[in-house]
Amino acid sequence: MSEISLLIQTLKRQLKQQGMTYRDVAAALGLSEPSVKRLFATEQFTLERVVELCNLLGFTLAELAQEAQDGQRRLRTLSAEQEAELVSNAKLLLVSVCALNHWSMEEMLAAYTLSEAECVQHLLRLDRLQLITLLPGNRIRLNVARDFDWLPDGPIRRYFHEQGMPDFLGGGFKGAGESLDFTHGMLTESAQAKLRNELRQLRVCFAQLHEESLAAPLSQRRGTALLLALREWEPAAFGALRRQRA
Numbered sequence: 001m002s003e004i005s006l007l008i009q010t011l012k013r014q015l016k017q018q019g020m021t022y023r024d025v026a027a028a029l030g031l032s033e034p035s036v037k038r039l040f041a042t043e044q045f046t047l048e049r050v051v052e053l054c055n056l057l058g059f060t061l062a063e064l065a066q067e068a069q070d071g072q073r074r075l076r077t078l079s080a081e082q083e084a085e086l087v088s089n090a091k092l093l094l095v096s097v098c099a100l101n102h103w104s105m106e107e108m109l110a111a112y113t114l115s116e117a118e119c120v121q122h123l124l125r126l127d128r129l130q131l132i133t134l135l136p137g138n139r140i141r142l143n144v145a146r147d148f149d150w151l152p153d154g155p156i157r158r159y160f161h162e163q164g165m166p167d168f169l170g171g172g173f174k175g176a177g178e179s180l181d182f183t184h185g186m187l188t189e190s191a192q193a194k195l196r197n198e199l200r201q202l203r204v205c206f207a208q209l210h211e212e213s214l215a216a217p218l219s220q221r222r223g224t225a226l227l228l229a230l231r232e233w234e235p236a237a238f239g240a241l242r243r244q245r246a
Contacts, residue, residue, distance in 0.1 A: 003068075007050065008043050010068040014057045017102055019215045020115050028056050055204040058139060067141060074145040075130060093159075096120040096131060100148075107139045107218050168225055186235075194228075201230050 014196055015025065022040070026033045029052055039045060045053075078086075086093050091114060097214050098108050105119050120138060124212040127134045133141040173180035187195065213221050
């Protein structure tokens, strides 16, 4: 990918993350919406137009170039030590989850009992962990790849298994839009493999819907959790009745 294409892709990503449409860009730059679409399609931007877009997004040109460069080497996982640091402090974990969900610092302060000094302190810790870059004006730039995930048996997953899952499953699933389904059967190894692939695709779909939802204001987005589980299993009461093999 050429350098200009990389910059344009970065601009598109930032527009989406900040909930701006081509119509918003057109209004800000004094252009028609079709003209803006054509600019992005052909990538025929002048330097002045790129600077105007940077200003609209709250970036300097140097910050945009850094964002484009960093996008090529984003984190896909943290170390076990880094995850352990996150779960060592409930407010730090809260700020990290909010940041990963593209909340601004102002939105965190409005929703939770955090002081501005506390929030900045935790954001600086996330910056040192390289999970984010804290920009001037306390703006947050994520440093994670699209396929970023927690370690399979790391501190974050253990934390949510021990503390989050009981709370999640204890909710009753009786509210509007909530569902809890359970099914059991006997599958061959090839059928299990096919089902695992379907579950992976569902995770991809969830991630895509999450990204699409970033264009909506925070007030229209709801924290949503999806639990996927698959393993060979027999109820313990049934297992106790099995005949012992000679």
